Amino acid sequence: MIQLHQVSKLYGSNIPALSDISLTIPKGEFVFVTGPSGAGKTTLLKLIFSSERPSQGEIVVDGVNIARIKQSAIPYFRRKIGVVFQDFKLINSKTVYDNVAFTLDIVGTQRKIVKKKVWQVLKWVGLLPKKDSYPPCLSGGEQQRVAIARAIINNPVLLLADEPTGNLDPDLALEIMKLLKAINARGTTIVIATHNQAMAQRFSDNIITLAHGQIQTNSQ
Amino acid sequence: MIHKILYCLKSSFQNLRNNLFLSFITTSTITITFIICLAFFLIVLNLSVFKENWVDRLQIIVYFNDSANAATIDKTRSELSAMVEVETITFVSRKEAMVLLQQSLQGQDGILEGLTENPLPASLEIKLKQEYLSVDGVENFVAGISGNEALQDIEYGQKWLQRFLTIFEAFRITSLSLGVCLILFTYFIISNTIKLMIFSRREEIEIMKLVGATSLFIKFPFWIEGIIQGFVGAGIALLFLYCTVNLFLTNHLVSLNFFLGAGNFIFINFSIAGIVLVLGALIGLAGSLFSMNSIDEFNV
Numbered sequence: 001m002i003q004l005h006q007v008s009k010l011y012g013s014n015i016p017a018l019s020d021i022s023l024t025i026p027k028g029e030f031v032f033v034t035g036p037s038g039a040g041k042t043t044l045l046k047l048i049f050s051s052e053r054p055s056q057g058e059i060v061v062d063g064v065n066i067a068r069i070k071q072s073a074i075p076y077f078r079r080k081i082g083v084v085f086q087d088f089k090l091i092n093s094k095t096v097y098d099n100v101a102f103t104l105d106i107v108g109t110q111r112k113i114v115k116k117k118v119w120q121v122l123k124w125v126g127l128l129p130k131k132d133s134y135p136p137c138l139s140g141g142e143q144q145r146v147a148i149a150r151a152i153i154n155n156p157v158l159l160l161a162d163e164p165t166g167n168l169d170p171d172l173a174l175e176i177m178k179l180l181k182a183i184n185a186r187g188t189t190i191v192i193a194t195h196n197q198a199m200a201q202r203f204s205d206n207i208i209t210l211a212h213g214q215i216q217t218n219s220q
Numbered sequence: 221m222i223h224k225i226l227y228c229l230k231s232s233f234q235n236l237r238n239n240l241f242l243s244f245i246t247t248s249t250i251t252i253t254f255i256i257c258l259a260f261f262l263i264v265l266n267l268s269v270f271k272e273n274w275v276d277r278l279q280i281i282v283y284f285n286d287s288a289n290a291a292t293i294d295k296t297r298s299e300l301s302a303m304v305e306v307e308t309i310t311f312v313s314r315k316e317a318m319v320l321l322q323q324s325l326q327g328q329d330g331i332l333e334g335l336t337e338n339p340l341p342a343s344l345e346i347k348l349k350q351e352y353l354s355v356d357g358v359e360n361f362v363a364g365i366s367g368n369e370a371l372q373d374i375e376y377g378q379k380w381l382q383r384f385l386t387i388f389e390a391f392r393i394t395s396l397s398l399g400v401c402l403i404l405f406t407y408f409i410i411s412n413t414i415k416l417m418i419f420s421r422r423e424e425i426e427i428m429k430l431v432g433a434t435s436l437f438i439k440f441p442f443w444i445e446g447i448i449q450g451f452v453g454a455g456i457a458l459l460f461l462y463c464t465v466n467l468f469l470t471n472h473l474v475s476l477n478f479f480l481g482a483g484n485f486i487f488i489n490f491s492i493a494g495i496v497l498v499l500g501a502l503i504g505l506a507g508s509l510f511s512m513n514s515i516d517e518f519n520v
Contacts, residue, residue: 072435079432091424093238106433108224150431 001027001158001189002048007057007067009043009213017043018213021057025191025206027157030184032200033193035210041193044210045160048191049083050074062157079107082151082188086163088143090135090150096122097131100150107154121149125179141172145179152183159183161192165199177203224437232444239417243449246413250453251460253402253409254500258461260395262488267388269486274384275353280362283341283373292370297344299368305352305361310345314338341372355381403503406453410446410507418442418514425515438515442508450504454496462487 002025009018018040025031033041046052047059050066059067064077090099097118104114122128125145135143144164151159161180165173181203184190194200200207209217236243282300284293293311301309312320317340325331348361362374418425428438465487488496 075429075432075434077432078430083430089423089427089430091427093424102428103431105223105227106428106431106437108221108227110223 001025001062003060005058007047007054007059009047009052010055016213021215023208023215023218025189027189028187029206030181030190030204031206031208032204033191033208033210034195034197034200036195039210040213041210042162045162045191045193049081049160050077079154080157082154082156082159084144084147084151084159084161084164086166088147090143090146092135095132095134096127096146099135099146100153103150103153117153121153125149140168141175144168144176148179152188156188158189158191161190163194164192165194165196173199228437228440229444232441232448235417235421235441236445236448239420242413242416246409246449247453247456249409250406250450250500251456253406254454254457254496255460257399257402258457258488258496260391260398262461264391264395266486267391271384271388275355278353278358278376280346280348280358280374280376281343282346282365282371283343283375284370285372286341288342288370293342296368296370300344300346300365305348305357306346307349308347312343312345314340314342317343355385406503407507410449410504411511414442414446414508414511415514417445418511435516439512442512443505446504446508447501448504450500450502451497454500458488458493458496
């Protein structure tokens, strides 16, 4: 699913965020990327998501070499990937329903199908009763579930989560991790960046530890 | 495709509604700009029509010297009648001129009581053919006959005409320059408003990029917003001017026009109104098109 070959990323002229990273994540895996702040976890996810270009090396995601992808092809590539962030990144002026439907609207899905899919996914994450609420009226856990619903509504082959539980208390964090596990059980490859080593060890054996932009351990 | 377009249109109207104050300020500014431009255009349009009407009715009066006898007058009349520019020529004798003056001074005949002899000269009233009824045509004709020694004076309202043409030209140049300046001003206003709207929706645009929205899909609603603002601004300006001119016409312009003999005040017709609306929409579109770089700067 994901292959990185000797990938490096420099910020500015000479500040390395990642150095010589090579790894393979097979399809259907549930992988944690851990490490302290500044280790390069977010940069790694950004490279996989094509938000940043590598300074060196090759990255292949679902058969697409994103180190050489055209700028105009990035939106189409991103439709195959779901992303979840620590700060949820929801549109506060849109309802829960619209936040989730938005992903389907941009690809021109018919209204009837949008409605059906949004209802299904909101029911699955347990937020159907709150479909007309606005994000600021929801708890952190609920907002993250909306973000997850938005990320999975297109049935992505890959779900990337950057500190998805970073803003949540332990009970809510557990709830979100269970949800991500359930998504993985449906066949979606999941890569989670977290500094919470204990959480990673509790939910997966596949843990990649980064330090100073390099892979320290890879338990895959 | 149709779903995407409908979504973008819906999104445009939602954005305008969500940024109501900003939209209001922008549209008001566009309206004011268009009102100023169109007011100048209306003045130039009406002055131009007035000029045409006035020239159409233009008559040249040539006055004979006191020494000109009947034979000289007949000879001059024949020479002028033979000129290609002349349509009609009417002789007014000194006696007839006095009768006309007395008629025009009805009730105030006392003014003429002290006169021992008729001071009025004989004259010819010349009407030119339609094809020569232009400022240049009249001036060329006058230049051609001004060397005639039998003539004392030639009158065709030249001073008035010169003043009028100077004012007309000043208005024309001012309105053209003002029009260009104000169109640029409108463009910058729309461009900056769209930039502000883009900035206020920065997070939303970033999220759109995250979930795979294409650049065109993100930009399209902003183009529509620019078009709507330009179109509505121009439309309100037209409506405002129409109401103002109509109200003003009933009270003041009718008497002014009657005094000047200018005919009815002319308002912008449907085709020009259409052009104004399209121009408003195009300026709006241009303003938004050139603010789009800021969207590409959001690196997600």
